[in-house]
Amino acid sequence: MPQLTEAKRSCYCGELRKSDIGKEVILKGWVHSHRNHGGIIFLDIRDRTGLCQVELDPKNIAAEYFESAQKLRDEFVIAVKGKVAARPEGMVNPKLATGEIEVKASCFEILNTSQPLPYTMDSYANMSEENRLRYRYLDLRRPEMQEIIITRSKLYRVVRTFLHENGFIEVDTPILTKSTPEGARDFLVPSRMSEGMFYALPQSPQLFKQILMVAGYDRYFQIARCFRDEDLRADRQPEFTQIDIEMSFITPEDLFEPMERLIKKIFEEIKGAKVEIPFRRIPYAEAMLKYGSDKPDLRFGLEIKDVTDIFRSCDFRVFKETIEAGGVIRALCVPAAAEKISNTQLKPGGEIPRVAATYGAKGIAWFKMEGEPALPNSNISKFFAAETLASLASALGAAAGDLILIVADKPKVAAESLGQLRLWLGRALNLINPDALEFAWIVDFPLFEWNENERRWDSAHHPFTSPMPEDIPLLETAPEKVRARAYDLTLNGEEIGGGSIRIHRSDVQETVFKAIGIGEKEARHRFGFLLEALSYGAPPHGGIAFGLDRIMMILMKRDSIRDVIPFPKTQAGLCLMTGAPSDVTDEQLRDVHIQLRREIKE
Numbered sequence: 001m002p003q004l005t006e007a008k009r010s011c012y013c014g015e016l017r018k019s020d021i022g023k024e025v026i027l028k029g030w031v032h033s034h035r036n037h038g039g040i041i042f043l044d045i046r047d048r049t050g051l052c053q054v055e056l057d058p059k060n061i062a063a064e065y066f067e068s069a070q071k072l073r074d075e076f077v078i079a080v081k082g083k084v085a086a087r088p089e090g091m092v093n094p095k096l097a098t099g100e101i102e103v104k105a106s107c108f109e110i111l112n113t114s115q116p117l118p119y120t121m122d123s124y125a126n127m128s129e130e131n132r133l134r135y136r137y138l139d140l141r142r143p144e145m146q147e148i149i150i151t152r153s154k155l156y157r158v159v160r161t162f163l164h165e166n167g168f169i170e171v172d173t174p175i176l177t178k179s180t181p182e183g184a185r186d187f188l189v190p191s192r193m194s195e196g197m198f199y200a201l202p203q204s205p206q207l208f209k210q211i212l213m214v215a216g217y218d219r220y221f222q223i224a225r226c227f228r229d230e231d232l233r234a235d236r237q238p239e240f241t242q243i244d245i246e247m248s249f250i251t252p253e254d255l256f257e258p259m260e261r262l263i264k265k266i267f268e269e270i271k272g273a274k275v276e277i278p279f280r281r282i283p284y285a286e287a288m289l290k291y292g293s294d295k296p297d298l299r300f301g302l303e304i305k306d307v308t309d310i311f312r313s314c315d316f317r318v319f320k321e322t323i324e325a326g327g328v329i330r331a332l333c334v335p336a337a338a339e340k341i342s343n344t345q346l347k348p349g350g351e352i353p354r355v356a357a358t359y360g361a362k363g364i365a366w367f368k369m370e371g372e373p374a375l376p377n378s379n380i381s382k383f384f385a386a387e388t389l390a391s392l393a394s395a396l397g398a399a400a401g402d403l404i405l406i407v408a409d410k411p412k413v414a415a416e417s418l419g420q421l422r423l424w425l426g427r428a429l430n431l432i433n434p435d436a437l438e439f440a441w442i443v444d445f446p447l448f449e450w451n452e453n454e455r456r457w458d459s460a461h462h463p464f465t466s467p468m469p470e471d472i473p474l475l476e477t478a479p480e481k482v483r484a485r486a487y488d489l490t491l492n493g494e495e496i497g498g499g500s501i502r503i504h505r506s507d508v509q510e511t512v513f514k515a516i517g518i519g520e521k522e523a524r525h526r527f528g529f530l531l532e533a534l535s536y537g538a539p540p541h542g543g544i545a546f547g548l549d550r551i552m553m554i555l556m557k558r559d560s561i562r563d564v565i566p567f568p569k570t571q572a573g574l575c576l577m578t579g580a581p582s583d584v585t586d587e588q589l590r591d592v593h594i595q596l597r598r599e600i601k602e
Contacts, residue, residue: 009027051096133568210541331405485501499545
């Protein structure tokens with residue numbers, strides 16, 4: 001039997017077309033399926049480009065080949081030599097790109113066998129994620145996953161090409177670096193050569209890209225690996241990839257323009273989607289008021305409104321006490337939902353109060369627009385004057401059949417609970433167009449946020465974010481009023497990028513450190529190299545980082561970034577395929593000067 005192992009593959013399985021009829025080809029790939037029809041064996045052979053049907057007819061191949069073909073099973077690796085022929089009339093498969101042809105084999109060779117699979121390639125719908133990650137090498141064979149990984153590769157190419165063409169310089173930065181407080185826990189790596197000392201894996205290349213600006217590389221980018229030791233969820237992983245960008249001598253608008261063109265290029269070239277630029281700009285305060293989120297989903301309406309003033313003189317105890325305590329009354333009007341949302345869903349313990357309670361709301365007040373003329377009506381209507389209810393309906397533009405939901409609480413709780421209810425209702429009532437792409441820049445963030453547990457101010461983004469120039473005098477006297485020169489790019493309720501204009505003056509940087517409780521000694525210890533660099537002629541600069549995995553998740557319409565990362569971790573941070581993290585030997589621990597407490601190790 002001829003050896004096809006060393007023979008060169010003539011083309012990929014999914015590339016053959018009607019124009020190739022009559023050509024002799026050598027294909028190599030996996031047996032996707034096999035079937036015996038009246039003594040003729042048909043195979044679907046698969047590689048990353050698709051499927052091709054192969055016919056093994058005892059009239060065309062030697063007896064020893066046909067005998068060997070009886071041993072073929074799914075996922076065997078084979079090589080096939082034969083001629084491309086048209087499929088018989090009535091046997092064309094319009095669902096396949098290769099559906100008009102087949103390869104009539106003259107010989108073939110089994111290059112490797114396969115054990116019976118733990119699941120079939122067609123059983124994805126019933127496959128647990130645990131099994132998919134445990135056998136990731138099989139999961140990645142599936143055409144659906146191969147499309148994702150190939151698209152990811154295309155995304156890398158589009159990004160690199162665009163940024164190179166627009167004058168950006170690609171620079172790689174260290175993976176083993178210094179531990180610095182940037183908002184999440186660092187992954188630490190013990191040093192063998194410096195006893196008792198540790199490297200940290202970078203949460204981002206933030207400090208290094210600022211150093212590159214000081215060094216004069218005014219347009220930097222990197223497709224960077226980043227590491228954060230934080231609790232995981234569908235859109236978080238302990239290691240992830242970001243498109244990291246920094247520019248010198250810019251304002252936010254100078255950055256928005258090329259970044260919008262980059263995002264437009266990505267979505268148009270990869271998905272053929274139409275993207276209009278410039279993107280809308282929404283101040284942070286407006287986003288939190290109208291949508292209850294700083295990453296609003298703009299594919300549907302349902303804007304939240306503040307109705308505190310309408311109820312300011314009412315005697316309803318919950319509303320009255322909330323307003324007196326400095327809280328707010330916020331409302332959401334849901335058109336034509338009075339009949340779609342049942343009283344069971346609205347009453348205490350129902351779906352809607354449960355959603356709101358998850359984000360801190362103590363309860364939900366509701367009204368249904370009823371009567372002629374329509375007015376808000378519910379089991380608490382009797383506590384309000386008719387004029388108050390009429391004013392509520394007018395302020396919300398409510399009409400007959402509408403549902404009004406109200407939360408009375410602290411501004412943060414009212415915003416977040418109604419924001420999440422808004423999203424829940426958007427999904428439950430099918431208000432969201434899954435094909436829409438709604439981008440927005442969120443701007444004018446506060447520079448600081450209050451840490452209730454530690455009774456101090458924290459950086460809302462990170463401590464290298466520049467305050468608005470006119471707000472710098474407020475850093476020490478009224479930090480709650482200081483606005484940041486920060487911006488996030490959102491898409492369909494996801495934050496896909498975030499950045500800011502950076503602090504380029506060491507005196508301003510030290511003042512910001514002081515405002516968040518980092519004293520001069522700690523600042524010098526943690527960030528001495530950056531503060532020193534800023535004192536040597538640092539230019540004004542700023543940048544952004546896009547979450548490549550999150551962009552991929554949206555491009556491929558998936559619910560989790562684990563679906564678009566080649567080798568992801570579970571929500572517990574485990575790699576089920578390799579068994580990481582795993583224990584190491586005592587000798588390895590001694591090399592890095594670490595001794596485990598025995599009871600913990602056991």
